[in-house]
Amino acid sequence: MPDIAEKDSEISYASEAGRFSKHLKQSHFGLFHHLRGISVVHGDINVLTPKVRSYVEDKIDLCQPEKIHICDGTDYENSSLLTLLQKEGTIKALPKYENCWLARTNPADTARVESKTFICTEKKSEAIPTPSEGVKGSLGNWMSPSDMNKAVKERFTGCMKNRTMYVIPFSMGPVGSPLSKIGIQLTDSAYVVASMRIMTRIGQAVTKIMNNETEFVKCLHSVGTPADGKMEMPSWPCDPERTLILHKPQANEIVSYGSGYGGNSLLGKKCFALRIGSTIAKREGWLAEHMLILGITKNGKKRYIAAAFPSACGKTNLAMMTPTLPGYKVECVGDDIAWMRFDENGQLRAINPEHGFFGVAPGTSNSSNPIAMSTVFKNTIFTNVAETSDGGVYWEGMENEVDESVKITDWLGKPWDRKTSKTPAAHPNSRFCTPASQCPIIDPQWESPEGVPISAILFGGRRPVGVPLIHEAKNWKHAVFMGASLRSEATAAAEHKGKVIMHDPFAMRPFFGYNFGQYLQHWLSMETRTSNLPKVFLVNWFRKGGDGKFLWPGFGENCRVLDWILKRLDNEDCALKTPIGLIPKKESLNLEGLKDIDIDALFKLDAEFWKQEINAVEKYFEEQVGKDLPSEMKEQCEILKKEIDSM
Numbered sequence: 001m002p003d004i005a006e007k008d009s010e011i012s013y014a015s016e017a018g019r020f021s022k023h024l025k026q027s028h029f030g031l032f033h034h035l036r037g038i039s040v041v042h043g044d045i046n047v048l049t050p051k052v053r054s055y056v057e058d059k060i061d062l063c064q065p066e067k068i069h070i071c072d073g074t075d076y077e078n079s080s081l082l083t084l085l086q087k088e089g090t091i092k093a094l095p096k097y098e099n100c101w102l103a104r105t106n107p108a109d110t111a112r113v114e115s116k117t118f119i120c121t122e123k124k125s126e127a128i129p130t131p132s133e134g135v136k137g138s139l140g141n142w143m144s145p146s147d148m149n150k151a152v153k154e155r156f157t158g159c160m161k162n163r164t165m166y167v168i169p170f171s172m173g174p175v176g177s178p179l180s181k182i183g184i185q186l187t188d189s190a191y192v193v194a195s196m197r198i199m200t201r202i203g204q205a206v207t208k209i210m211n212n213e214t215e216f217v218k219c220l221h222s223v224g225t226p227a228d229g230k231m232e233m234p235s236w237p238c239d240p241e242r243t244l245i246l247h248k249p250q251a252n253e254i255v256s257y258g259s260g261y262g263g264n265s266l267l268g269k270k271c272f273a274l275r276i277g278s279t280i281a282k283r284e285g286w287l288a289e290h291m292l293i294l295g296i297t298k299n300g301k302k303r304y305i306a307a308a309f310p311s312a313c314g315k316t317n318l319a320m321m322t323p324t325l326p327g328y329k330v331e332c333v334g335d336d337i338a339w340m341r342f343d344e345n346g347q348l349r350a351i352n353p354e355h356g357f358f359g360v361a362p363g364t365s366n367s368s369n370p371i372a373m374s375t376v377f378k379n380t381i382f383t384n385v386a387e388t389s390d391g392g393v394y395w396e397g398m399e400n401e402v403d404e405s406v407k408i409t410d411w412l413g414k415p416w417d418r419k420t421s422k423t424p425a426a427h428p429n430s431r432f433c434t435p436a437s438q439c440p441i442i443d444p445q446w447e448s449p450e451g452v453p454i455s456a457i458l459f460g461g462r463r464p465v466g467v468p469l470i471h472e473a474k475n476w477k478h479a480v481f482m483g484a485s486l487r488s489e490a491t492a493a494a495e496h497k498g499k500v501i502m503h504d505p506f507a508m509r510p511f512f513g514y515n516f517g518q519y520l521q522h523w524l525s526m527e528t529r530t531s532n533l534p535k536v537f538l539v540n541w542f543r544k545g546g547d548g549k550f551l552w553p554g555f556g557e558n559c560r561v562l563d564w565i566l567k568r569l570d571n572e573d574c575a576l577k578t579p580i581g582l583i584p585k586k587e588s589l590n591l592e593g594l595k596d597i598d599i600d601a602l603f604k605l606d607a608e609f610w611k612q613e614i615n616a617v618e619k620y621f622e623e624q625v626g627k628d629l630p631s632e633m634k635e636q637c638e639i640l641k642k643e644i645d646s647m
């Protein structure tokens with residue numbers, strides 16, 4: 001086969017029109033090209049700009065794949081990849097549903113690995129704050145550029161031998177929106193391609209708008225091979241011992257090795273949209289946040305709200321809420337990530353950079369999230385959920401939705417019995433990966449290139465004691481403090497064990513791309529960008545009573561809390577000042593039709609609890625952020641302590 005690629009690309013770059021007509025002729029028809037002497041078995045190298053091509057060629061030299069596949073995002077491509085994945089035993093069809101698939105991972109590769117995730121900068125202080133002497137930092141990990149180069153060389157040299165390198169051009173955000181960004185992911189996992197196709201916009205739509213000036217984030221991923229060459233589970237290759245996820249903000253570069261799962265391998269999500277995204281946002285003056293975006297309409301008036309909750313704290317449920325109060329409608333823009341910037345009128349606008357939902361399956365049911373349940377049973381890849389004998393899926397929470405007579409096989413492929421099995425049927429971090437467009441309440445503006453106008457920002461977490469159902473920040477500095485002091489019970493989305501209350505500032509602790517002290521400074525600086533700042537609130541659906549039961553019913557009833565927020569946005573005089581912020585005045589929270597709500601317990605402010613809380617936050621700031629902490633945060637601690645003392 002002649003290597004005609006070099007000459008062709010010169011010709012095609014001389015003529016854009018020629019490039020695209022040739023692209024149409026060549027896709028899918030097996031006209032082999034070569035890159036660095038390696039066969040391109042799918043797609044057209046001419047759609048790659050010279051800059052992209054040079055990046056791909058560099059990584060071909062490093063990874064030494066057997067074949068190259070340039071993703072075009074077509075249905076044809078997708079169905080061939082799904083066929084291949086079935087043949088390799090990575091996925092199996094779920095005949096109960098339309099175009100749904102079940103993947104089982106190696107049990108050692110089931111969650112994000114924060115301990116193996118690094119930000120790589122010249123100076124350590126650019127990436128992470130300096131903790132106090134003897135304290136282990138928890139606001140990210142740093143690696144030097146030379147260590148990064150060494151680690152990459154060790155792991156990636158020849159890592160794609162006998163494998164296909166897939167080249168995925170993708171857009172985070174609506175293709176062509178001024179708020180969107182482009183990435184090129186190289187991966188040796190067809191599962192990753194199929195998932196990226198759901199989670200982002202990939203292929204021709206993206207390459208069509210690229211020219212040689214187009215900036216892109218470089219994303220290199222390999223599932224790896226263990227050093228001894230022994231692959232424990234050939235259907236799910238990975239190298240958990242040497243897994244490493246690296247980010248080089250200065251070069252807009254991500255390198256991920258050893259894991260095929262979730263945030264470790266779908267690089268558009270946490271690595272790009274949050275870690276690299278937050279560094280680009282800092283440079284360009286906007287915000288990349290771990291936030292859902294929802295639209296809420298009350299009596300015909302619509303507002304948009306963004307909300308930051310730590311992983312697995314119900315962001316997807318809130319984003320798809322079915323309000324119980326009549327006259328309200330919630331619509332979903334996104335369930336995990338928001339990119340937000342002030343427009344020329346000073347209005348904060350947000351896009352959801354993603355194109356799908358990668359939601360935690362357990363706990364999702366027709367009672368907790370009927371909208372998710374009507375979204376996920378077509379065109380979905382499920383991972384690590386349990387399987388039913390009638391060709392469907394099962395997870396904790398679906399007890400009432402699967403007939404008793406149906407047999408269940410757990411996420412490890414073993415028979416599982418509802419009455420006798422001691423372990424969960426689905427892995428606690430098992431997921432559905434499903435197109436956002438299928439959501440029955442997807443917001444009509446969800447792909448609007450200018451983004452939706454944000455009126456309020458919520459922070460929240462799982463706080464069984466002490467933190468009221470809702471309180472409002474007193475001003476912007478206090479709002480930033482609220483985000484900075486966010487704490488929550490640990491969840492299954494990462495590798496932490498147990499139910500400890502962890503600090504998770506801005507719900508971003510695992511996702512900061514740069515020093516948290518500078519991140520706070522960046523948030524504080526928003527005050528200088530507009531006179532129209534959103535109002536900020538802290539919510540807690542998870543407060544428990546003395547009997548250990550939740551005090552608030554949550555889910556669809558949370559619209560009552562949103563209703564109070566809307567009143568505040570309309571400047572209604574319905575808030576009561578307290579030392580920690582503003583809470584609803586008596587009767588201003590609509591509880592009509594709700595029985596047995598202990599409103600006093602939900603809003604009780606205990607001085608001793610709050611003293612301890614502020615002390616814990618102050619200690620955290622001192623130990624973890626030290627000299628990088630903006631003075632405004634210390635001042636907020638002092639103000640709060642004084643006010644709490646007078647309680």
Ligand code: OXD
Pocket residue numbers: 112262263310311312336358493494
């Ligand atoms: C996620 C997470 O997967 O936050 O969204 O872990």
Ligand code: MN
Pocket residue numbers: 290311312336
């Ligand atoms: Mn998340």
